[in-house]
Amino acid sequence: MKLATRGMLDKGFTVLTGLSVVALTLVLIAVLGPMVYRGSSAVLFTGTVEFRKMQRDLFDRSNPKRLSAEIAETEAARQEVYRMVDAFKKGIDIDAMSDRAREINREFGRELRHKDTPTEQYTELRSRSRDIRDKLSGVFSSQDIEAIEAGVEEVLVHADDPNFQGTCAEEFFELARNFRDAARQVDLSHYHDYLVALEEVELVLFGSDERNGLLGPRPEEPKRALAQVCYGATRMDQARQLLDRLLVAEQWVPQEGSESLVKVRTPRVEQFKGTALEPLFPYVESNLSKLLNPRFTCYWQFFVDDNVNSHYFGGVGPEILGTILITVLGMVFVVPLGVIAAAYLVECSSDGWIIRLIRMCINTLAGVPSIVFGLFGLAFFVLFLFPLLGFEQKPCILAASMTLAILTLPVMIRASEEAIRTVPMSYKEGSLALGASRFRTFVTVILPAALPGILTGVILSLSRVAGETAPILFTGAVSLGPVPKSVFDPTRTLSYGSYDMAVGDRLAMMVPHNQYGMVVTLILLILILNAMAIVLRSRVFKKLKGH
Amino acid sequence: MQVSATANDIKKSDVTTTVSVGNRPAPQPKAPATECPCTIVRSEGFSLYYGSKAGVKDITMDIYPCSVTAIIGPSGCGKSTFLRSINRMNDLIPHVRTEGVLAVDGHDIYDKRTNLVSLRQQVGMVFQKPNPFPKSIFDNIAYGPRLQGVRRKGELQHIVEQSLKAAAIWDEVKDDLKKSALALSGGQQQRLCIARALATRPRVLLMDEPCSALDPIATGRIEDLIGQLQSTYTIVIVTHNMQQAARVSERAAFFCLGELIEYDKTTKIFSNPSKKQTEDYVTGRFG
Numbered sequence: 001m002k003l004a005t006r007g008m009l010d011k012g013f014t015v016l017t018g019l020s021v022v023a024l025t026l027v028l029i030a031v032l033g034p035m036v037y038r039g040s041s042a043v044l045f046t047g048t049v050e051f052r053k054m055q056r057d058l059f060d061r062s063n064p065k066r067l068s069a070e071i072a073e074t075e076a077a078r079q080e081v082y083r084m085v086d087a088f089k090k091g092i093d094i095d096a097m098s099d100r101a102r103e104i105n106r107e108f109g110r111e112l113r114h115k116d117t118p119t120e121q122y123t124e125l126r127s128r129s130r131d132i133r134d135k136l137s138g139v140f141s142s143q144d145i146e147a148i149e150a151g152v153e154e155v156l157v158h159a160d161d162p163n164f165q166g167t168c169a170e171e172f173f174e175l176a177r178n179f180r181d182a183a184r185q186v187d188l189s190h191y192h193d194y195l196v197a198l199e200e201v202e203l204v205l206f207g208s209d210e211r212n213g214l215l216g217p218r219p220e221e222p223k224r225a226l227a228q229v230c231y232g233a234t235r236m237d238q239a240r241q242l243l244d245r246l247l248v249a250e251q252w253v254p255q256e257g258s259e260s261l262v263k264v265r266t267p268r269v270e271q272f273k274g275t276a277l278e279p280l281f282p283y284v285e286s287n288l289s290k291l292l293n294p295r296f297t298c299y300w301q302f303f304v305d306d307n308v309n310s311h312y313f314g315g316v317g318p319e320i321l322g323t324i325l326i327t328v329l330g331m332v333f334v335v336p337l338g339v340i341a342a343a344y345l346v347e348c349s350s351d352g353w354i355i356r357l358i359r360m361c362i363n364t365l366a367g368v369p370s371i372v373f374g375l376f377g378l379a380f381f382v383l384f385l386f387p388l389l390g391f392e393q394k395p396c397i398l399a400a401s402m403t404l405a406i407l408t409l410p411v412m413i414r415a416s417e418e419a420i421r422t423v424p425m426s427y428k429e430g431s432l433a434l435g436a437s438r439f440r441t442f443v444t445v446i447l448p449a450a451l452p453g454i455l456t457g458v459i460l461s462l463s464r465v466a467g468e469t470a471p472i473l474f475t476g477a478v479s480l481g482p483v484p485k486s487v488f489d490p491t492r493t494l495s496y497g498s499y500d501m502a503v504g505d506r507l508a509m510m511v512p513h514n515q516y517g518m519v520v521t522l523i524l525l526i527l528i529l530n531a532m533a534i535v536l537r538s539r540v541f542k543k544l545k546g547h
Numbered sequence: 548m549q550v551s552a553t554a555n556d557i558k559k560s561d562v563t564t565t566v567s568v569g570n571r572p573a574p575q576p577k578a579p580a581t582e583c584p585c586t587i588v589r590s591e592g593f594s595l596y597y598g599s600k601a602g603v604k605d606i607t608m609d610i611y612p613c614s615v616t617a618i619i620g621p622s623g624c625g626k627s628t629f630l631r632s633i634n635r636m637n638d639l640i641p642h643v644r645t646e647g648v649l650a651v652d653g654h655d656i657y658d659k660r661t662n663l664v665s666l667r668q669q670v671g672m673v674f675q676k677p678n679p680f681p682k683s684i685f686d687n688i689a690y691g692p693r694l695q696g697v698r699r700k701g702e703l704q705h706i707v708e709q710s711l712k713a714a715a716i717w718d719e720v721k722d723d724l725k726k727s728a729l730a731l732s733g734g735q736q737q738r739l740c741i742a743r744a745l746a747t748r749p750r751v752l753l754m755d756e757p758c759s760a761l762d763p764i765a766t767g768r769i770e771d772l773i774g775q776l777q778s779t780y781t782i783v784i785v786t787h788n789m790q791q792a793a794r795v796s797e798r799a800a801f802f803c804l805g806e807l808i809e810y811d812k813t814t815k816i817f818s819n820p821s822k823k824q825t826e827d828y829v830t831g832r833f834g
Binding site for chain 1: 639663665666667668671672674678679680682690691694727729730740743747
C-alpha cells in the first residue's frame with residue numbers, strides 16, 4: 001500500500017473515532033439533559049409565599065419576622081380578590097338566596113314573638129313577610145329582567161316601613177337590591193352557567209379538599225384534612241398553570257354530526273363580561289407576584305427532608321439513605337463472594353467439566369431478567385432462609401441487598417477473574433519462591449495487585465445495584481414507611497420510589513418536579529458513588545505503580 | 548551439613564544413572580571455604596518431564612557451598628528448568644513429572660514429605676526480570692521474614708537493613724523505604740530482589756539470568772554483588788553471557804538439549820574443555 005493511502009486511511013479512522021465520541025456525547029446530553037433540567041427544578045425553583053408557609057408548618061423552618069410581613073402583604077392584595085368574588089357571589093347564587101329569604105322569614109317571626117308584638121300586628125307583619133318572601137322567590141326564579149325590576153320594586157316598597165326597619169327583615173331588601181344589580185349585569189337565562197363557572201373559578205383560586213388552588217384556602221375557611229391542599233401554589237410554574245386555568249375556561253363541546261368532542265377555550269373575561277367578577281381576571285394576572293410574592297429558592301433540603309403526603313411536598317432523604325444502605329450492603333456481600341469465586345476459577349481450577357459447568361451457570365445468571373431475581377429473593381431469602389435462621393419473615397434491607405448481590409455476582413466474578421488473570425505471573429513466582437503458600441501469595445500479593453481491576457467490577461456492580469427496582473420489589477422496598485432502624489426493616493429507595501410515583505395515582509402529573517428530582521438524585525448518587533470508587537481505584541493504581 | 552547424611556538420604560533405587568560428568572574433588576579437610584568438598588545441592592540422575600517431553604535428562608552433578616556455579620548453554624537446553632527444579636518452582640506448571648534424586652542439604656526435595664515453605668526459604672531465587680511486589684521497599688524485603696513469623700518491628704528493620712546492605716542498595720534507598728519498589732530503576736529493582744531473597748537467610752541463591760534485562764552498568768554492579776555474596780552463600784547462576792560466567796563463577800556446567808555435557812572448574816571449561824561440544828560453544832562456533 002502506498003504511504004499516502006495509508007496516511008489517508010489513518011486520518012479517516014481518527015476522524016471516525018472522533019465523530020463517534022462526539023455522537024455518543026450528544027446522545028448522552030440529549031438523554032440526560034432534559035431529565036437533569038427537569039429534576040433540578042425540584043431543588044432550584046421560584047418559590048411563593050405558600051411554599052414558605054408550607055416549610056414553616058410542615059418542616060418548622062422559617063424566618064418568622066420576614067414571613068409574617070410577607071403574609072400580611074399578600075393577604076392585603078388578596079382581600080381585593082375575596083371582595084370581588086363575594087360581590088359577584090351574593091347576587092347570583094339563587095338557591096342560596098331563596099334559602100336565605102326563607103330563613104329571614106322564620107327569623108323575623110321569632111324576633112316578633114320575642115318582642116311580644118300584639119297578636120293582630122304579629123299576624124299582619126307575618127303575612128307581609130311571607131308575602132315578601134314569596135315575591136322574592138318569584139323574582140329569583142324569573143329570567144325576565146322587566147319582571148324582576150317590577151318585583152324588586154314591589155318588595156322595596158316595604159323598605160321604608162318602620163316595622164321592618166332595625167329588624168332582620170332588612171336583609172330582604174338587601175337581597176332584592178343585590179339580585180337586581182346582578183340581574184342588570186348578567187344574562188339570567190344562563191345563570192346556571194355562571195354558577196358552574198363561578199365554582200370553577202373558586203376551585204382554581206382557593207382549591208378544595210382534593211385539589212390545590214392558586215391562593216390556597218381562604219383565611220376564614222376551616223383547616224383542611226390533607227396537608228397537601230392546605231396551601232396555594234407553592235411554586236411559580238404551578239402558579240402559572242393555575243393562572244392559565246383561571247384565565248381561560250376549557251370545555252369539551254360535542255360537535256355537530258360527529259361523536260367526538262372538541263376542546264373550546266373561552267377567556268373567562270368574556271364568560272363573565274359585564275359582571276362584578278370581570279375585573280378579577282386582569283387583577284389576578286397583573287398582580288400575581290403581589291398575591292404570591294415569588295422568590296428564587298434553593299431547596300437543598302430536598303436531599304434530607306422526608307416527604308409529606310406521598311411526595312407531594314418534601315424531599316427524598318429517607319430514599320437516599322435506603323438506597324445507600326442497600327447498595328453498600330449489597331457490595332459487602334458481592335465483593336468477597338465474587339473475588340473468592342474468581343480466585344477459585346483462576347487459581348484452583350483445572351479445565352474440568354465442573355469448571356465448564358460453573359462458567360456456564362455464571363453466564364446464564366448474567367442473562368436472567370431481574371424480576372426473576374426478585375421472586376427468587378422472596379422465595380429463598382424471605383420465605384425460606386429467614387424463618388430457618390429465626391429472623392422475622394418479612395421483606396427487609398438484608399434480603400434486598402442479598403438479592404441484589406446475587407443479581408450482580410456474574411459481573412463481579414468476571415471483572416475479578418480478569419483482574420486476577422492480568423496480575424503478572426512474576427509476582428506469584430516471586431512470592432512462592434520466598435516460601436509463601438499459595439493462599440498467602442494470593443492474599444498478600446495477587447489480591448492487592450488485582451485491586452484496581454476488582455474495583456472496576458465494584459463500579460459496574462454499584463451502578464447496577466443502586467438502580468435496580470425489580471429485585472427489591474418483593475424483598476425489601478416500600479413506597480411509604482418509617483426510616484429503617486436496622487437491616488431487618490424494609491426501606492424506601494430512590495429506584496423503587498421513582499417507579500412507584502410513575503405507576504401510582506395522578507401524583508406524578510401534579511408534582512412532576514419531585515418525580516424527576518428523585519430520578520436525578522438517583523443518577524447523582526450513582527455518579528458520586530462511582531466517582532468515589534474511581535478515585536479509590538486511581539489511588540490504588542498510583543500506589544501500585546509507585547508514583 | 549554431614550556428608551554421611553547426604554549419602555544416607557539418597558535411595559539408591561531412585562538413581563537411574565550414575566554417570567558422573569563432574570570432576571569431583573577429593574575430600575580435603577583443610578580446604579579453604581570456597582573449596583569446601585561437601586556438596587549442598589546434589590543431583591543424581593535427575594530428569595524432569597513436561598508431560599511426555601523431557602525438560603532435563605539424567606543430570607548428575609554436585610554443587611558446592613559458598614561458591615558460584617554457572618550454568619551455561621544454548622536456549623532451550625534446560626538450564627532454567629534445572630535451576631527451577633532446585634526449589635521446585637516447576638511445580639507451578641501442570642503435568643510435570645520428575646525422576647531421579649535432587650537433594651538439598653541431604654534431603655530429597657521431591658519427597659512427598661518435603662516442606663515446600665522451608666525448602667524455598669533455604670533456596671532463594673532471583674528471576675530473569677526484576678519482579679518486586681507492588682509494595683513499598685520495606686514491605687518487599689520484609690515479606691520473607693514475615694512469612695517466617697518475624698513480627699517485631701525492630702527485628703524486621705534490622706533484617707531489612709542487613710539485607711539491603713548485603714545487596715549493596717542500602718545507600719540508594721535508605722532514606723525512602725516507604726517508596727514503592729516499582730519506582731526504582733531496573734538495576735535497583737534487581738538488587739532489591741536479591742535483597743528480598745537474602746532476607747530469608749537462604750543457604751542457596753538461584754539466579755536465573757539476573758542481568759539479561761539490565762544495562763552494562765547495572766550488570767556490573769550485580770556481578771560485583773555476586774562476588775561479595777559468594778563468601779556467604781551458595782550461588783547457582785544461569786547465564787547466556789559467557790564472559791559473565793567466566794567473570795563470576797568458580798565452576799561452570801554446560802548444558803545442551805536437556806543434558807549435562809560438562810561440569811568443571813570455570814577456568815578449565817573456558818580454556819581447555821574436555822568435550823568437543825563445549826569447546827564449540829565457548830569459542831562461539833555453535834549456539
